[in-house]
Amino acid sequence: MTAVVISGLIVGLLYAIAGLGFVVIYRTSKVLNFAMGGLGAVVAYVASDLIDLGLPYPVVVLLGLLVGGLLGALLELAIARPLRDRPHLTVALATLGALLILEGLVGLRYGFAPQSLAPAFDRGVGLDVGPISISTNQLFVAGMGLVATVVLFAIVMRTRLGLGMRAVSSGPLTAQLLGVDVGRVRMSAWILGGVYGGLAALLVTPLTYLSPGSFTIFLLTAFAAVVLGGFTSVIGVVIGALVFGVATNLLLTYLDSSLISTYTFLGVALVLVLRPHGIFGRIERQVPEPSIPSRRRAPARRGARASVGRPGSTDGAAPAGPVAVPARLRLAGWAVLLVVLLVMPFVTDDRRLFLLATAFAMFVGVLGLNVLAGFSGQVSLGQSAFLAIGAYTAAVAVDRGLPPLVGVALALVVGGGAGLLLGLPATRLSGIYLTLLTLIFAFALPELIVYLKDVTNGASGLPLTPPEFLFVPANMYWFMLAAACAVGAGVMVLAGTRTGRAWRAVRDSEDGARSLGLKPAGVKLGAFTLGSALAALGGALGGLLVGFVGPDSYGVFVSIYALLAVVLGGSGSVFGSLLGALFITVVPDVTGGSGIPQNLLFGIALLLVLFLAPRGLAGLLERATLAALGFRERRAARAHGLEIGPERETVADPVLETPSSSDRQGSEALLRLVGVSAGYGVEPVLRELDLTVGKGEIVALLGANGAGKSTVLRTISGVIPADSGDLSWEGEPLSGWPRHQAAASARRGIGHIPEGRGIFPDLTVKENLDLGSFAAPSRSVSPEDLERVLGYFPILGDRLGQLAGTLSGGEQQMLAIARALLSRPRLLMLDEPSLGLAPLISQQVFNMMRTIADSGVSILLVEQNARASLALADRAYVLSRGRVVLSGPADEVAANPSLTGSYLEVG
Numbered sequence: 001m002t003a004v005v006i007s008g009l010i011v012g013l014l015y016a017i018a019g020l021g022f023v024v025i026y027r028t029s030k031v032l033n034f035a036m037g038g039l040g041a042v043v044a045y046v047a048s049d050l051i052d053l054g055l056p057y058p059v060v061v062l063l064g065l066l067v068g069g070l071l072g073a074l075l076e077l078a079i080a081r082p083l084r085d086r087p088h089l090t091v092a093l094a095t096l097g098a099l100l101i102l103e104g105l106v107g108l109r110y111g112f113a114p115q116s117l118a119p120a121f122d123r124g125v126g127l128d129v130g131p132i133s134i135s136t137n138q139l140f141v142a143g144m145g146l147v148a149t150v151v152l153f154a155i156v157m158r159t160r161l162g163l164g165m166r167a168v169s170s171g172p173l174t175a176q177l178l179g180v181d182v183g184r185v186r187m188s189a190w191i192l193g194g195v196y197g198g199l200a201a202l203l204v205t206p207l208t209y210l211s212p213g214s215f216t217i218f219l220l221t222a223f224a225a226v227v228l229g230g231f232t233s234v235i236g237v238v239i240g241a242l243v244f245g246v247a248t249n250l251l252l253t254y255l256d257s258s259l260i261s262t263y264t265f266l267g268v269a270l271v272l273v274l275r276p277h278g279i280f281g282r283i284e285r286q287v288p289e290p291s292i293p294s295r296r297r298a299p300a301r302r303g304a305r306a307s308v309g310r311p312g313s314t315d316g317a318a319p320a321g322p323v324a325v326p327a328r329l330r331l332a333g334w335a336v337l338l339v340v341l342l343v344m345p346f347v348t349d350d351r352r353l354f355l356l357a358t359a360f361a362m363f364v365g366v367l368g369l370n371v372l373a374g375f376s377g378q379v380s381l382g383q384s385a386f387l388a389i390g391a392y393t394a395a396v397a398v399d400r401g402l403p404p405l406v407g408v409a410l411a412l413v414v415g416g417g418a419g420l421l422l423g424l425p426a427t428r429l430s431g432i433y434l435t436l437l438t439l440i441f442a443f444a445l446p447e448l449i450v451y452l453k454d455v456t457n458g459a460s461g462l463p464l465t466p467p468e469f470l471f472v473p474a475n476m477y478w479f480m481l482a483a484a485c486a487v488g489a490g491v492m493v494l495a496g497t498r499t500g501r502a503w504r505a506v507r508d509s510e511d512g513a514r515s516l517g518l519k520p521a522g523v524k525l526g527a528f529t530l531g532s533a534l535a536a537l538g539g540a541l542g543g544l545l546v547g548f549v550g551p552d553s554y555g556v557f558v559s560i561y562a563l564l565a566v567v568l569g570g571s572g573s574v575f576g577s578l579l580g581a582l583f584i585t586v587v588p589d590v591t592g593g594s595g596i597p598q599n600l601l602f603g604i605a606l607l608l609v610l611f612l613a614p615r616g617l618a619g620l621l622e623r624a625t626l627a628a629l630g631f632r633e634r635r636a637a638r639a640h641g642l643e644i645g646p647e648r649e650t651v652a653d654p655v656l657e658t659p660s661s662s663d664r665q666g667s668e669a670l671l672r673l674v675g676v677s678a679g680y681g682v683e684p685v686l687r688e689l690d691l692t693v694g695k696g697e698i699v700a701l702l703g704a705n706g707a708g709k710s711t712v713l714r715t716i717s718g719v720i721p722a723d724s725g726d727l728s729w730e731g732e733p734l735s736g737w738p739r740h741q742a743a744a745s746a747r748r749g750i751g752h753i754p755e756g757r758g759i760f761p762d763l764t765v766k767e768n769l770d771l772g773s774f775a776a777p778s779r780s781v782s783p784e785d786l787e788r789v790l791g792y793f794p795i796l797g798d799r800l801g802q803l804a805g806t807l808s809g810g811e812q813q814m815l816a817i818a819r820a821l822l823s824r825p826r827l828l829m830l831d832e833p834s835l836g837l838a839p840l841i842s843q844q845v846f847n848m849m850r851t852i853a854d855s856g857v858s859i860l861l862v863e864q865n866a867r868a869s870l871a872l873a874d875r876a877y878v879l880s881r882g883r884v885v886l887s888g889p890a891d892e893v894a895a896n897p898s899l900t901g902s903y904l905e906v907g
């Protein structure tokens with residue numbers, strides 16, 4: 001028993017190392033890095049080469065870690081960075097593409113046959129404790145595991161980089177405003193993740209075997225262990241991995257070891273149902289931040305909004321698309337396709353017909369996954385299991401004497417039932433937890449099939465002989481085509497109904513869907529059930545084609561290929577599913593003899609699509625057809641009565657008084673904006689704005705809701721770029737600063753406390769204050785600085801060890817100001833500092849601003865309490881629809897009769 005626990009702990013440490021690599025990247029970039037499996041494979045093969053060269057083992061390990069780190073950096077540069085403005089799922093899929101490429105390349109270089117990697121030490125006994133003996137290699141693995149865990153814990157909890165990582169994890173924009181170089185932090189995390197992935201591969205491979213895909217299989221199990229523990233903390237990951245390692249070892253020893261994945265699945269399902277964020281995890285609290293659309297995306301989004309749910313959009317509405325395809329054209333496209341498919345049996349040979357029939361069966365399964373992932377936003381990796389359920393249902397039915405077609409019909413029903421059962425817990429989970437549960441299900445099912453050998457004939461499989469008329473290849477083709485047409489048309493019709501709209505509403509925003517009166521869990525469960533039923537049908541059809549079903553045909557990689565087909569073809573598109581299914585069926589057939597690994601081709605295709613054609617091959621084809629027919633975006637949109645981009649504002653801007661000419665003078669100006677226009681999409685929010693802040697001045701920025709006040713602050717601190725005009729800081733242009741503009745401006749002395757304060761709730765008060773050091777001139781917070789700032793806010797001194805999320809609203813505001821002051825800003829911009837504060841606390845905050853200004857720091861204040869801010873300020877600007885309509889000394893602005901009521905209530 002003790003020996004089992006000890007070896008379980010060692011396996012657990014291995015899971016922990018791999019898991020830490022995952023988590024460090026996930027926390028900072030919100031990307032599930034599937035490419036880690038390929039990275040580990042490269043490291044292990046390089047190590048094997050180096051050992052063959054006769055290098056000493058420590059050198060091999062060091063070089064292996066170096067390769068891991070370099071690959072981590074490469075993945076960040078090539079995938080995470082260019083795709084950083086795209087949804088996290090897209091980036092995760094891109095890492096899946098990278099995984100396939102890395103595995104393919106490794107296979108090309110070293111072959112796919114399993115090999116062994118020598119362990120660091122031989123397996124001789126290293127330690128005898130009573131009856132238990134631990135091998136030297138086990139001791140080595142345990143030692144490395146412990147060191148790796150402690151080192152990562154120290155980095156995350158005790159270093160400046162770790163503090164930056166934790167800040168980026170819960171509020172990347174806010175971290176930037178504090179001077180954290182988010183790009184550099186993320187790069188460091190990917191390097192660290194690569195090193196940990198490499199280390200895990202070096203330690204695991206000698207215990208198992210070496211093949212291009214072996215480390216990926218280990219990683220997927222490690223992933224289960226990590227999510228079980230809780231994805232949010234280093235300690236949670238380690239404890240979860242250890243518990244998982246010991247539990248699976250105990251199960252392997254004392255229960256039937258052939259059902260290990262099934263037990264794992266049941267255990268994980270139970271934990272996730274009871275604790276949806278893992279045993280030790282909790283929901284990571286995020287700093288509320290505005291979502292800033294990237295420039296490139298903005299127009300496409302408008303297009304997407306215009307095209308979703310369009311009547312006549314028979315394809316069930318692609319998720320995004322700048323061009324709305326006229327319904328007639330779409331119908332004509334389908335008609336042409338149908339004609340081509342109908343003439344196929346008369347123009348091609350039996351082999352090709354069989355290939356196409358296979359693609360149609362695959363299409364049914366892929367469309368099932370598209371209903372789940374593309375239409376309703378649930379990424380499942382369990383599709384292979386449902387394909388297996390369908391194939392086996394039909395085969396068992398035939399085995400019991402039922403006609404094959406009845407078996408196929410039963411597959412649909414049983415698949416739907418199984419989907420309903422798994423969906424009940426799964427659809428209540430969000431994001432990666434749903435993916436995880438379905439992934440483990442996919443692992444467990446082939447094993448369960450072998451175990452239930454009385455019914456399934458175990459590893460030998462079962463025949464699934466089709467009815468006699470299907471022995472003729474052309475008949476098989478017609479049959480599969482008819483099934484594909486029926487399913488495709490059914491999903492298209494459904495996508496255009498209330499149900500389809502509900503899927504898309506839940507996919508786009510669960511909260512939004514709830515506000516429309518929908519129940520997201522029910523909608524998702526419906527989609528999950530349908531998706532599973534279609535997968536099972538696809539599985540049964542596939543079984544009929546081959547005439548046989550066996551457990552080996554339904555590994556997890558089949559799920560990955562199905563997901564690949566969805567994305568390649570076009571997520572949320574029926575036509576896309578057909579193209580995707582054709583791609584994954586036909587391409588391997590065409591390239592089979594070339595010696596190029598299939599994964600390499602799939603990976604390259606996936607990356608190309610994700611980078612160049614986010615709507616998949618279907619979108620690409622659609623665009624090409626429209627271009628060939630002379631459609632242009634705006635013309636196509638107008639043909640549908642749609643408008644791309646908002647109407648230009650026609651209401652004249654009321655001008656109270658021309659801005660004071662002193663704005664354009666003021667040689668002592670610290671900050672100067674001249675003719676600045678800026679915004680978030682196509683239309684500017686700020687229009688030709690002039691504004692200055694002098695040294696030591698308090699300037700108030702007033703205006704009604706939506707006038708653009710926060711946008712002015714965001715433009716100054718570089719959160720959004722100015723479209724035109726000049727911004728200068730002490731006479732130097734602001735735009736000349738490096739890329740991470742917000743971090744750069746913080747370091748140059750522009751402090752920006754955003755609306756909502758930007759406090760990191762899961763960091764302590766002291767850690768929040770330490771973040772002030774990132775933009776400080778000395779890049780550190782000296783004890784004197786801390787004492788000076790705590791002198792302003794003594795209450796914070798008593799709360800240094802407390803989590804900032806537990807502070808009162810007033811204390812949080814004080815913390816935000818104190819943190820900003822620690823970076824020694826020369827201009828402090830505050831956005832609604834009194835929002836939600838009791839009058840007395842508000843007054844204290846205002847008094848503090850006066851003291852700060854008296855110490856030489858300029859203040860630009862956006863404040864809803866106009867009377868209080870005018871009383872405090874030296875000068876004021878009044879904004880309306882992004883233009884300055886009144887400016888001057890604060891008392892003159894306050895006295896202006898047209899101010900009251902027109903733009904804001906003074907007082």
Ligand SMILES: Nc1ncnc2c1ncn2[C@@H]1O[C@H](COP(=O)(O)OP(=O)(O)OP(=O)(O)O)[C@@H](O)[C@H]1O
Nearest residue numbers: 290291292293680685704705706707708709710711
């Ligand atoms: N993150 C964003 N993405 C897209 N548009 C935005 C974003 N933030 C603001 N806007 C738009 O810019 C305009 C100005 O908003 P802004 O928040 O600057 O106004 P404000 O004067 O600060 O208003 P409030 O007092 O209500 O905060 C509004 O029309 C708003 O819809």
